[in-house]
Amino acid sequence: MLLGVGGGTAWVVSGGFGADSGSGGGGGSAAAEPKEWAVPFVNADSSNFDASIGFGTWMSDSAAIRAQKDGVLAYDLKTGKRAWGVPSPTDNLCGATSEIEGGLGAIAYGTEAACDHLAGIDVKTGKLTWKIKIPAEPKSRLTMNVPTLLLAGDVVIAKVGNSVYAYGLADGKKLWGGSPADGCRPDGLGGSAEQLVVTVDCGVGSHVSGLDPKTGKPKWRSEIAAEGLSHLVLSAKPAVVATTSGDSTTVEVVDESGKARQFVAGERIDLLALNGENFTDGEYERYRVALHGNTLYLATFPENVPGKLRSRDYALAYDMTTGKRLWKSTGTNDTMLSYVRADDHGLLALETGDRRDLAPRLVRIDAATGKATALAELPQKYGHEGEKARVFEKNGAVVIMPPKAVAADYAVVSVRTAAQ
Template sequence: MLFVVLGLVVLLAVGAGTAWLVAGGGSATDSGSGGGAGEWSVPLASADSMDFTQGLAFAGWLTDKTVIRVQRDGVLAYDLTSGKRAWGTPSPGDQLCGATSGLTNGKGAVAYGSDQLCDHLAGVDAATGKMTWKIKIPAEKSRLANSLTVPRIMDAGDVAVVYANDVLSGYRLSDGAKQWTAQLPQGCHIKDMNTAATRVALLLDCTFEGSGGLVQVLDPKTGKTELRSKIGELSLMSLMLSADPLIVRQEEGDKSTFTVLDDRGAKASEFTTGKVDMLAMNTVAFVEGMFEQRRYLVQGGRLYLTTFPENVPGKARSSDKVLAFDLKTGKQVWESSGTQPTMLNLVRADDHGLLALEVGDWRDLPPRLVRLDAATGKAAEVAQLPQKYGTEGDDARVFERNGAVVIVPWTPVAVKHAVVYVHTKES
């Protein structure tokens, strides 16, 4: 059983040193299966290992020229056109142990350390792989044998927000300069947090002070408090689901309540759903915390959720549905099952609707890129991918750009590839 501990990741330590766990480059093919105009993939060298921490990805980054995978032994970039290794930067310490989820102006940050202490942060230039700065950050040794406690790292504009050893600080991505350390109300602790380009949103538990829950918003450049809002008593499973707009999710049994706050901290809407899927896609055995990646999207005044997965009768796979909610009214706009009974991985949303990957099954159902209509949720196939990549996109970061689908699995559980690239006939 896994217990979520904010900001902490526990990695199974497996001795000193690292091994390059991903093959040197992709194997390019011109496959006629599934409509792929151009296709390559990178095998995951640790796919058959029972130590699932070996191939765990801390981040998947996409630039104009490369897809970048940040994992335990280093940061690896692959050319989008050919799949060849563009560059590779090994961890400066025994292992990497965290990363910003995205890039800002081509810059990201990674955490690294020894096999016992994750106590450094480094800046990464995504164009070259060069680590442009390195600093020491707060850290603590795990109380558990053969494990490592590491920080949660999130990006907020050009600032890396780091939560470690009960300390929340902001570091400038350009040079690693410390910008601030957060000040919390007395008697309160951080239960969850999230970031946006211009905002750091904290969900605080102040039960011992008699205040219940608070939402506190910080300026990522200065760390100064911009607003505080009382949210009432918090349930055990409470999340700061979104920083912009501010959305708090609380779970009670098989129901979830979502509270939306406006920019002044006042309640804009509140609605309750049935059981939705808030399981983290990037956790494996011996790994707890990180910035957890979940199956939902917030875009254009909409909250897109997925229902809890159910088994497909007669098949060795699960399926779910997408729910769309209007954040102003709290009303459900539509429910969609996609085009096939399978899991859906949400890629992005815009005015035209929601783009998603139907994960499929390598046995009998090819993955499909589908678009769910903004008004109705009706699903239409955009492109079909080769069947051999079925299930690779289940627990994965999925990108789409100009007809190219890029899949970066978070974990090595039940997958064989570190990166999958398919250029479809759609553009």
């Protein structure tokens, strides 16, 4: 079922994607829950991607939620119908927390000149719960400088330039703020309820620190042994930092005392941002990474598929205690993998497919062997949609939300499967 663009709601999105739900698909009564529904990007066939950029893609208990330049929209997971929509307080929504916590998230907004406000949002109702002004970097000639936003439990973390600030998720109250020593800058960030993990680049020498999210007080510090242009935080609990230099990636795992152990991945690893933007600078970046227990799941760098207009990769599993590579995935089709989550059974992933000739598949990659087992096949028309998307699965429903309308036709796709 494709969702039509129409009125009947408090506001209408200005050209980013379908703003309201429609009916149809699969026959049956209008009240029946569709097996699939999708929200098309209105501008998927144009070069104007600005309004479609998804700064936040979230899933609550009942809705798929997308924050874009002019506001936030929620779609009922069962029916695809519009649950709620709230416009940006200004014409320029310019950021969103990477996750939601306890039914709450936060968005950033401002003017075309500066992204200088935060607001809390209740994802059950769409109500903005608080609004505050925050420091901002001025717009450069070609890009908008936006805050790096993430959650550390019930604390909103915002990195603005060389400073890091913390605000209460419930009320927006400022908790602390600060900057590293002169000559240093915060680089990668990762958050959990227990700690905020920050990598700090000082030009000559870098380190990673664990901070108390509510106070900003240091809990531990560890020097980063590997050298590279950037030190990415892949996880905050445990603290996992990746440094890439050329084709080599070094992973460092830091315990709660600041003691680090490191290993070299041994293959060229894909740590390209899935949601990188040409028009903004500072947005929190997502990577093709998953963790569960003591296992870290990475992905090989994409390689071209001969005779096809697509790429493929493989999942890699590492023991974070020994640094030993456990396996390289087998049994997957020649396409890219988008990681959904990891658990005791292994890695749940979406084979993204190709709308021309290969249907996407939901697969489970076994924790012990790396062998993939197909759980469900999605319609071929959704091939490529998941390549850089946030992909969720809940009770057999696969929800795909790409960051923008580049190589993607739909802002949201939901397909109910029989997967367990």
